[in-house]
Amino acid sequence: MSKTAENLPLGNEELDERRIRVGETAILLLIACVIGTISNYVSTGIGAFEALPGMAILYVCSVIGLMLARFVPFYLPAVAWVSLIAIIATIPGVPGSEWVVEQADKINFLSLATPALAYGGLALSAKEFAIARKSGWKIVIVAICVMLGTYLGSVVIADLALRFF
């Protein structure tokens, strides 16, 4: 996909996470976790020391997930691996799961999304603004319909399935 890759606003490495450099990513993840810890403190008042075990757990899940995505020979996105590890670590009956849940509970999930969106706003390139502007109002309508359709389609089917099964 060399011909098309140069047109991507994201650059290739965001789309193909197999190429990530694990060492550098581990350090950048640490920075993200520090910002996340401060974000969590501002929103919940839970201090860094109390939040440390919980953040450490999330950090370890993230690093292992990224490494699995890098080295396992079939395609599954890194976020899927990260989720699976975190899920397994918290299933009742798995050794230590109660402690993991107790510690992770001290981290507010919304506080961890805030830094990502701040990076997102700052990352928008001239090209992305230009595409959004050039695509015009039709694409805005279609984009809203796409999101509404994806969500509502799932809601309707899920609701029916919950009634029947």
Added chain:
Amino acid sequence: MRDTPAFGSGTLALHAIVLMIVCIAEMIGVLRLPIGIAAIILLPMLYAFAMGIALNPNITRATGRFLTPGVQKFAGGMITIAITPFVAKFGTTVGPQIQPIIDAGPALILQEIGNLGTIVVAFPIAVFLLGMGRETVGAVYSIDREPNLALIAEKYGLDSPEGAGVMGVYATGTLIGTFVFALMPPLIHALGVFDIRALAMSCGVGSGSMLAACTGALVTLIPEQKDLILGLAGASNVLTYATGLYVGMFVALPLTEWLFRKARPELYKLG
């Protein structure tokens, strides 16, 4: 091939600006504005995104001194990294809820098919109401996040009409997706017909920020169901991560293209 080093003064300035934005956003906190029987939920991540756009060098020239295009590109990579601990946190909400999740198993699996609802809603509007061309195929086949973008890039190239469609919805979704996913669930909940579990599991559309906005809004609305909402949404999101690309490749994209060839055969005659 990144021209900006990952650890330098430019990226340091970036992290500092992000930290400042995050602190302000979290200090404002969650706001709930009632409108009639529904409510508009405003989340810190929305303010953070808005502040990020306001300080974006393409909007505010002054920040361009630190935030060079190279640093901005690095910021794009940081989104993926910063969302990873959030994804891990979401995973930890799934394990404790494993029993209600298994009970809702059939619904959870079947609602993945519901993601094809994008075609049901957006296809007729794009083709018959707005008169769009082959852009439609790229635009409406999926929610148009990164994996879907990559699929279109590989199959058609991003300089094709299909590529323009996927890029348009991708860029628009990046700009307004978080807002739409924060506003939509409370309004649909206000209809009063849908099970909260259905609203929760449908939040898992395979985008971290959309998942965050959607569940954030639902949890603010019904705080006593927090654990159940997060667990179901997290489980559904993992399913979408695992199946999304394959559903797009083998079902959604061929289906959309077939529909479009039926609707507008004249656009394919010239080859």
